[in-house]
Amino acid sequence: MRPFEYVSPTTKAQAVSLLASNWGQAEILAGGTDLLALMKDDVVAPKRLVNIKDIRDLTGVTYNAQGLRIGALTNLGDLADDANVRKNYPALSDALIEAASPQIRNMATLGGNLCQRPRCWFFRNGLGLLPKDETGKELVTDGDNRYHAILGNDGPAKFVSPSTIVPILIAYGAKIRVEGPKGKREVPLEKFYVIPKTETEREHDLQPNEIVTEVVLPASTGVKAAHYEVRQKQAFDWPLAVAAVALKMNGSNVQAARVVMGYVAPLPWPSPEAEQVLSGQSIDDDIAQKAADAAVKNAKPLSHNAYKVQLARVSVKRALLKAVSGGAA
């Protein structure tokens, strides 16, 4: 790691004022599981780390009739174990338990998970977020892109969004709250993510001097939800495809569906095509298959990742069948 200065503010306002207005100057340190690795690999080299773990009101999970509020500093383990989450958002609990190891769950925070950087192996090897050679040729297009995007990949960004829990949060209708020099704002989580077009942009809409403060979920009454991921290893492995679904049910029929894929695009990838197929339907194997087909209809695989189309399709189908058959509320 390069040298940096370290500050530990105790209030959000302090934290915001200690951050910088450009990326690259300061980074927020929460769980540290991703940031320190990036710093050791010299992929990011902040001059200041702003440790936000001493800010008290950023932790905690509260639940009421309106829904769930999760402080951004809540660690993934506490969130997974939270009784209200288990009861009312079981698919989120599932996704959290699948995400990483116990040690990581004890360290990593929700906010950090939402803002983690792509796992792209060109990026992590210091070749850039939108890796190019000296002639400007994109490295991912001709290089080993087996884990890269199959959707939303027509721009220079070919990585996949790294969070395995964002898809289910979006499916549940999560909103993210951030605080910066201009005050607070709330954004639907799916709008929080952007596809960077230049090397200096990030994969989300957070400004360099903003902090994520909390995530809120609407009540889940009448919602059947599920999370499904395809991994090579049976635990603690980055997935090859993720699907999350939340179905607002009207009796046995779907009133409204959210289908969101992960690890397929530079963004968490909602599929209105699949949602449309599901609307008004009672989900059986055939409908689930049709929705899954629709979800990957526009996929454009790169040279080495056509198999991911199949994995995304299967994930969507299995998530749907799991939601309607499983114990999800």
Add this chain to the structure above:
Amino acid sequence: MRDDDSNKKEKQDERSGVSRRDFLKISSISVAVPLVAGPKAVLAAGEQVPVHGPGAGAMQFTINGKKYKANLEPRVTLLDALRDEFDITGAKRVCDRAECGACTVLINNKPVYACSVLAIEAQGKQVTTVESLMQQGKLHPIQQAFVDNDASQCGFCTPGFVVACKAFLDKHPNPTAEDIRHGLSGNLCRCGTYHGIQQAIAQVAQKGA
């Protein structure tokens, strides 16, 4: 003064003051204004917030119930502080990226990867390493179970695994297969001792640790 202490002293003498000024010069973080040159602080939202580093500063730790002091830069990880400063070398440095679990220690009784915690953050917390599990020369039941079930070969992953297993069994005294699946996924072994480790867990779970 021991030789290694003199090494460090020399580096601090050469670097103190200078690096701080250089650092601020290159830094374009505009909102923070240094107030004083000595014990540093910046003004943030009308309050003074102490600034540590980039040079070394005094830090204090509680490790296995004992107090330790060191002069460290903020960029030093807890793992490197344990190993290189305090010669507590049970936790191993293997991946150094929160991937393998060989550096597992407990912070306030929860297992974490020491490679991915800055030493500066571990101050004021209870750090527990594998060295403290043995009490009065007697192995902890999970350690004894590792011995009985031949759950180590080269042994480099073993201390991290032992700490992770202890924390796991404290939380799940009667684990199901599913508990084990999720609960021991954070440690990797190269020699292939998982069979022995599974048996060791079963042994302790049966007896009750």
Add this chain to the structure above:
Amino acid sequence: MPDYSWPDAGHRTLIGKRISRVDSPVKVSGQAKYTYDVKRPGLLFGKILRCPYAHAKVISIDTSAAEKMPGVKAVHIIQKSNSTIHWAGDEIVAVAAVDEPTAEDAIRSIEVKYQKLPHLVSDAEPPKGAAEAQGPISMDDIDEMLDNQVPPRQMVEQIQQYGITSKPEEETLNGLKEDGATDDVINAIRAATVHPEEGTRPKSNYQKAAAQTVGDGEKAFAQAEVSSEGLYGAPVITHCCLESHGSTSEWTDNDHLLVHMSTQNVSGIAGQMAELLKVPATNIRVHQDHIGGGFGSKFGPDRWGIATAEISKKADGKPVRIMLERDSELKVAGARPSAYARVKVGAKKDGTIVAWQSESWGTGGPGGGGMPPIPYVLSIPNQRKEHTAIRNNIGPARAWRAPNHPQAAVITMCALDDLAAKLNMDPLEFFLKNIELATKDRQNTYREELGIASDLMGWKQKWHPRGQNASGNVVRGVGLSMHTWGGRGHASDCDLTLHPDGSVDIKLGTQDIGTGTRTTILIVAADTLGIPMDGIKLYIGDTLYPPSGGSGGSTTPGGVSSSTRRAAVDARDALFAKVAPALNAQPDDLESVNGTVRVKSNPSKSLSWKEACSKLGAMPVTVRGKNPDKSKPPDLTNSGVGGVSMAEVEVDTDTGVVKAKKMVAVQDCGLIIDLKMAESSCYGALIMGISYALFEEKVMDQTTGRMLNPNMEYYRLAGLNDIPELVVHMMTGKGYDERGVIGLGEPPVISPGAAISNAVANAIGVRVPFLPLTPDRVLAALSQKAGA
């Protein structure tokens, strides 16, 4: 003549029992000190600047900023301007500083300019019409091989096969020697045929070896009633030792060096360092207590190990530590060569195999590499084989647990399994039918092992013809593979001292690489002396002790147990000679059992061990046991084992995800010293096998020339949850025990990959050609089957 032979079953008190390894308590409690844990007073931290390009020329190196940096104690250029770099990650400059962050800062401040050169990192099948090198080798080529750390054996083979372009001057040979050429290489050059006319051949990445033939392949295929063709192979994988390679060196005075090194070869390191540092080997002391894995990759001091000594010299002899970072460990500290082949095999209708034909290729990095021993285990009567070695810009290859055998098993056992499927035969019956093609000495072993493995797996219930599966997207299958290995004990000297107070110490310059060497030595000594293991103090891991071979090729158990046995017998007999008068008996009528020296014919006449030792007089007795030692027969070690692995897998045909469900290993290794550790070796090998069968691959990106997964998230190792039910059966008793001690490290890791690949083929009805069996490959094979 004393009887050195191993005690028979009735007289073994410890040998062959289940005994916990003696160093487990220090390992589980974190007290075991590995090289990485050694912190010498005044320690300096070394770091290395590495070349980011796979092939490049160093144009200039500017270290001035690093040299001025406070806290930096030495800057050492490893490869000067004008050097050609042959793989990404190669060492350029090393620095040492008072702490690690400072060393990192210093490395970042060094400016190196490179001229990039074209690279090849792929090991794909040589394109048709690719230029091939077949000609003789020039002294420049040899120099390049040395630069590239090509293993000496490989160099010797190539020199012998291709000859050389011109007879070198003595001066040139001395130069090569200085650059690290071993005596074997120099001798091979001296003996090589000279082909001056071919000296101008063009450089090529593809080195094609002359075809090898056995019998008459063409005729045999013409007569074969059934034949099968396929593509098989295994990629380059890494060793991924959890303790990375590295060392700490310090000059204790002007010409004495103390080295702590993570090595499989304690006794052999000093000589290798001496040659390069130009000090007598006797001035170099090497020490190691514990090592965090080697698997074949830690036999030499390595360029970075030499650098620690050189930097220490520049830093007034202060200790300098360089332990590789994880990414370097995976990039440069060793890889298993890849091997792929197009194979055609033919058989008669009754299943008798008659013909083999293969075109194989693979890479061992810059040195190319050789053909794995195919066809493996079964000597097919008619063969035609061609091999092309790809010399490319990945890091150098190193021996990886059972070098070349896992690859040979995958190519052979999978090709034969496909042939069995084509014959509609159960592979178990098919292999049994052809077992006479195995070496005569092992045929019965294989028969017995296949039977036992079949019972333990439940093969008869689980095997089904290919693809005939229950419907649904989750299918199961079983597969098997066989393997062989040598495992004769290496050269080993053991000093055993009996003290008049009854205490005993043993010294060997061996090492315990996690295979239980300490425990093996103590079991043998204690069993022979008739005293408890904790009554003996064992010293290993230091050049102060008598030399013992490197721990590779499963040679350690045979080596150290033989030398220890001979030392212990001689020491015991020396004691008996002193004790006999006191017991009024002949020395050869004495025995030592349970801490008591007694008269065999009258056990009531006895002395405690301590009393007996007091008869030694004032001076302790030290004896040296050796292996091999023809003057002290019999040979206590042996060579040649056979083993079988069976796998049951479950494949999700929608996702291509493969899960191992059950693995069986049945293995012989002669006389087993510790049954518990022997089984652990097999469990571990099955687990390592699952890992390389399903997950491991060194991903080299042709676009950037880099390894893209030099970490432990995308260089996947199997986790605890990827491990299914494992069953291990060790062959013991008559027919096995009397063969003597044979090593076990390598054999059980050979077959799991092939067995798992065969199980997947059985499950899904089609061959997935290459390991690892990842979802993309499984899905591709399935879609090919659907399209066929």
